[in-house]
């Protein structure tokens with residue numbers, strides 16, 4: 001099988017599909033396109049005009065990162081979804097929560113004013129608290145189900161990574177209140193499959209994107225970058 005992952009460089013949903021491919025040890029090519037200049041060939045294969053799209057053997061195009069991840073899990077060993085049906089349902093339920101988690105945890109990246117930013121930060125505790133509770137029920141870590149890495153881990157990793165990126169631009173200081181979540185996030189970030197680019201380079205790309213977005217956080221990017229150098 002030939003896999004081509006059509007992406008925007010910093011897209012967290014693309015990252016989930018890339019993680020699934022790396023966890024499977026499946027060779028793939030990235031095709032990075034620009035959000036502001038999506039080519040005709042891409043618009044023809046992406047019904048919602050979104051990335052990721054996974055092209056298979058230059059003929060089939062799959063879209064939606066969870067559908068892609070599940071397809072890969074069903075077709076390439078090792079299986080990342082739990083064998084146990086109850087655990088699989090629990091994993092699936094928390095996977096379905098990712099879009100809500102993502103918008104509440106990384107909303108600060110889009111806040112236009114200081115008030116909007118403060119309101120966005122105040123929204124982080126709810127999803128963090130819910131995941132802390134889920135992880136308490138699941139067991140000892142380091143991953144969602146324990147020692148075995150699963151698809152649900154691949155789904156959360158990009159958003160937990162972005163929380164840390166935002167925290168690096170302007171300190172948020174929330175995740176420290178949720179020890180299991182914090183440990184899980186760190187384990188996910190330490191896992192090589194999380195990374196499509198060298199981590200430092202990727203953080204810089206993310207910061208640059210925030211700087212260009214012209215949002216409240218943009219003004220803090222330069223100082224954060226200088227402090228890191």
Ligand SMILES: N[C@@H](CCC(=O)N[C@@H](CS)C(=O)NCC(=O)O)C(=O)O
Pocket residue numbers: 008010011012013014048049050051052063064065066
């Ligand atoms: N639910 C989709 C979300 C994908 C998504 O929102 N991708 C963004 C980039 S990170 C995108 O393509 N946005 C372009 C647009 O909305 O027009 C998935 O999981 O694949």
